[in-house]
Amino acid sequence: MDRIMKTNDTIRVFVGCDPNNCDLEQMMVLDYSIHKHTSMPVEIVWMQLSRDPDSYWYSNPETGKGWDTTKWSTPFSGFRWAIPEYCNYSGRAIYMDADVVILDDLAKLWQHPIKGQSIVAAKANADMTRLCTCVWDCDAAKNVVLPIEKLKKDPKSHKEMMALFKKKPQLIESYQDSYNCIDGEDLAIEEIKILHYSDMGTQFSHKYSLPRVSEEGIEHWFDGEVLPHPRQDLVDLFDTYYNEALTAGYDLESYRIEPFGSFPKKSQQGYIGNKVTRAEKHKKKSFFARLLKN
Numbered sequence: 001m002d003r004i005m006k007t008n009d010t011i012r013v014f015v016g017c018d019p020n021n022c023d024l025e026q027m028m029v030l031d032y033s034i035h036k037h038t039s040m041p042v043e044i045v046w047m048q049l050s051r052d053p054d055s056y057w058y059s060n061p062e063t064g065k066g067w068d069t070t071k072w073s074t075p076f077s078g079f080r081w082a083i084p085e086y087c088n089y090s091g092r093a094i095y096m097d098a099d100v101v102i103l104d105d106l107a108k109l110w111q112h113p114i115k116g117q118s119i120v121a122a123k124a125n126a127d128m129t130r131l132c133t134c135v136w137d138c139d140a141a142k143n144v145v146l147p148i149e150k151l152k153k154d155p156k157s158h159k160e161m162m163a164l165f166k167k168k169p170q171l172i173e174s175y176q177d178s179y180n181c182i183d184g185e186d187l188a189i190e191e192i193k194i195l196h197y198s199d200m201g202t203q204f205s206h207k208y209s210l211p212r213v214s215e216e217g218i219e220h221w222f223d224g225e226v227l228p229h230p231r232q233d234l235v236d237l238f239d240t241y242y243n244e245a246l247t248a249g250y251d252l253e254s255y256r257i258e259p260f261g262s263f264p265k266k267s268q269q270g271y272i273g274n275k276v277t278r279a280e281k282h283k284k285k286s287f288f289a290r291l292l293k294n
Helices: 024-037 077-086 106-110 148-153 157-167 206-216 232-247 279-293
Strands: 011-016 042-047 092-097 100-102 120-124 129-137 172-174 194-196
Touching (some): 011 024, 077 129
Parallel strands (some): 011 042
Antiparallel strands (some): 120 129
16 A cells, blocks of 8 residues: 655645546646745645555455545545544645645745644634645544544544534634635635635536537536526636646646546535525525524
């Protein structure tokens, strides 16, 4: 089993992405944006379900062996908790989803202090706690994250870990919100360090990936309603990075793997995005939730 074992002189980035080549555009733009801005060496691990029994991300839904993704919203939701073990509980590691554009030197996030009881640096405020772009202290995480076999076998373990961090906010070293800027959050592009276009229905990459996978006869992982993103400047930014990557010699085919095939996961039908991209829907949801409590 091939693992990365480098010192903290190399930034280790673990990226959760689709195992059926639906995220090639996201992967290329993320890879390009990391190397465009980052001053240190970077090594990327693409975390994708695999049929190879020797892979760390091995899963066989037919036999129940390996990772069980049944309750996950994405085919990689629970992988983030395995990163410290993958790294032999040594050094640091950055986790991020594939739907991210890096707009600043990743070395600054890599070197962010993680103090006291904290085991991870992430976005943590009253409105939005997010572990979708975070920095692990892998050694400190050893006594907090669930054992790897439970993470693999119990699809509910992902929610258990999320609940633990919500219950114990002292485990999170809060960083500047713009390191995980969710769909713009009213910030100017110049203020955003890491853009996370997280609303699955408005992702900038859809206009490239959906026609491509349809032509290839692949079923895209997103089965909800596709909508335009509310910020055209961010759409244009993604397009610029996409075209810059191609001009710089990046190629979608470099990220293509043997497709995993079908896997169990939650459907996105009825998905309502987030309160940044779909404020009105979330206001209505909050209103009815309050009514039910009264």
